[in-house]
Amino acid sequence: xxxLFKTLKQDWSLSATVAGFLAVLISYAGPMIIFFQAAQQAxxxxxxxxxxxxxxSIGAAITGIILSIKFKTPIITAWSAPGTALLVALFPHxxxxxxxxxxxxxxxxxxxxxxxxxxxxxxxxxxxxxxxxMMAGILFQFGLGLFKATDTMxxxxxxxxxxxxxxxxxxxxxxxxxxxxxxxxxxxIFGKIxxxxxxxxxxxxxxxxxxxxxxSTLNLAIPLTIxxxxxxxxxxxxxxxxxxxxxxxxxxxxIASITSIAVAFTGGITIVLAAITAALCTGKDSHELKExxxxxxxxxxxxxxxxxxxxxxxxxxxxxxxxxLIAALAGLALLxxxxxxxxxxxxxxxxxxxxxxxFLATVSGMHFLGFSSVFWGIxxxxxxxxxxxxxxxxxxxxxxxxxxPQSQ
Numbered sequence: 001x002x003x004l005f006k007t008l009k010q011d012w013s014l015s016a017t018v019a020g021f022l023a024v025l026i027s028y029a030g031p032m033i034i035f036f037q038a039a040q041q042a043x044x045x046x047x048x049x050x051x052x053x054x055x056x057s058i059g060a061a062i063t064g065i066i067l068s069i070k071f072k073t074p075i076i077t078a079w080s081a082p083g084t085a086l087l088v089a090l091f092p093h094x095x096x097x098x099x100x101x102x103x104x105x106x107x108x109x110x111x112x113x114x115x116x117x118x119x120x121x122x123x124x125x126x127x128x129x130x131x132x133x134m135m136a137g138i139l140f141q142f143g144l145g146l147f148k149a150t151d152t153m154x155x156x157x158x159x160x161x162x163x164x165x166x167x168x169x170x171x172x173x174x175x176x177x178x179x180x181x182x183x184x185x186x187x188x189i190f191g192k193i194x195x196x197x198x199x200x201x202x203x204x205x206x207x208x209x210x211x212x213x214x215x216s217t218l219n220l221a222i223p224l225t226i227x228x229x230x231x232x233x234x235x236x237x238x239x240x241x242x243x244x245x246x247x248x249x250x251x252x253x254x255i256a257s258i259t260s261i262a263v264a265f266t267g268g269i270t271i272v273l274a275a276i277t278a279a280l281c282t283g284k285d286s287h288e289l290k291e292x293x294x295x296x297x298x299x300x301x302x303x304x305x306x307x308x309x310x311x312x313x314x315x316x317x318x319x320x321x322x323x324x325l326i327a328a329l330a331g332l333a334l335l336x337x338x339x340x341x342x343x344x345x346x347x348x349x350x351x352x353x354x355x356x357x358x359f360l361a362t363v364s365g366m367h368f369l370g371f372s373s374v375f376w377g378i379x380x381x382x383x384x385x386x387x388x389x390x391x392x393x394x395x396x397x398x399x400x401x402x403x404x405p406q407s408q
Contacts, residue, residue, distance in 0.1 A: 004069070011292045015173050016074075019286040020299030022176060023277035024307060026330050027078050035084055041091035048096075048267065050311040051206040055268020057308030061301040063259045063271050067252060068297030073245045074286065075297050076278040077256055080232055080270045083224040087269075090220060096267065097211035102220035103264035104210055107257040109225045110233075110270070114253025119229070123237055123249060129351030130358045130381045131238035132344035137362025137377055138235055139279060139338045146331025149324035156186040157328045164332045176285065176333050183325045192322045203311035205266040228272045230375040236273030239337075242344060243282040244290065279337035354385035 039049045056079035067075040150157045163182040167175035187193050260271045281296035345355035358381030366373045
């Protein structure tokens with residue numbers, strides 16, 4: 001244990017800590033809104049809502065910290081945002097007890113898939129160019145959000161953009177730190193900070209007993225498993241692979257699902273591998289040295305613990321910052337990841353067309369047969385890749401040269 005703390009002290013960096021913080025900030029400022037929509041549909045109390053956030057935050061923290069330390073890799077975990085969106089459609093026709101049972105069922109299914117190594121085999125079939133095209137498509141909307149935010153807060157957003165460019169020129173390692181400070185300062189100057197009464201108090205988890213029904217299993221557990229695997233674990237593993245981290249999916253799915261079972265009893269939804277926020281922690285903006293970026297995963301977990309402990313006050317804290325500031329911050333923080341993935345998608349000529357198809361399908365936001373554009377992006381891209389690769393293979397088969405009569 002002493003050697004672990006010594007290593008952490010040597011490897012700790014401000015840039016990786018900020019990357020972990022930004023990942024939590026964006027998670028709470030974005031997907032958490034879906035939690036509140038679901039809570040309103042279910043008519044749950046503020047105490048129960050705090051328990052949901054506590055369970056999801058603590059679950060993500062424990063999983064991320066354990067995996068990041070074990071594999072020396074920035075493994076960022078979070079709650080299933082697509083899964084939370086399912087709740088909005090199901091409440092109030094499903095009870096909290098049924099929801100908890102569905103969470104547990106989904107976690108058990110994911111554990112079985114993880115422990116058997118089935119997911120690792122699937123990942124080996126996906127070409128790097130297509131994985132990069134999918135990730136670029138997922139992150140693209142955040143880049144657009146930066147400029148869409150100028151519609152309502154142009155001076156703050158453009159000020160943050162100028163600060164980002166100057167910081168990238170003179171202090172690239174801490175560019176996002178300067179952008180965050182400038183965004184808060186500009187929001188104060190232009191009166192965009194929302195004053196709300198603050199009351200910091202520790203959240204107390206509420207235990208909920210599970211109630212298994214066929215209805216909750218078919219309507220929530222199965223869809224939750226599918227969207228968690230295709231919308232979270234798949235792109236999350238892809239971004240680790242794209243940043244040259246060869247961590248197998250087996251322990252990630254196994255540990256995440258075990259944690260999911262534990263926090264399900266407090267209302268915490270399935271813990272999954274993050275994709276969008278992971279891009280903040282796995283690139284060079286986190287740390288120049290690849291082997292020291294795992295600190296971002298640990299820092300991310302620590303900030304999640306703080307968020308979980310003060311879940312009851314968290315909403316008020318994040319309501320202070322304008323949503324445009326968060327959108328601009330996310331867009332600028334993910335700019336490097338968007339550039340990197342687009343570059344990888346375009347690099348290999350044999351995968352280029354399929355990668356572009358993957359990118360366009362992913363960024364389209366399409367929903368077909370209940371599956372998201374992330375799922376369809378990689379499926380359509382794989383079909384295009386198989387067809388085009390086979391076509392190219394036939395085109396490159398050399399034609400046998402027959403001896404002429406003169407040569408005989």
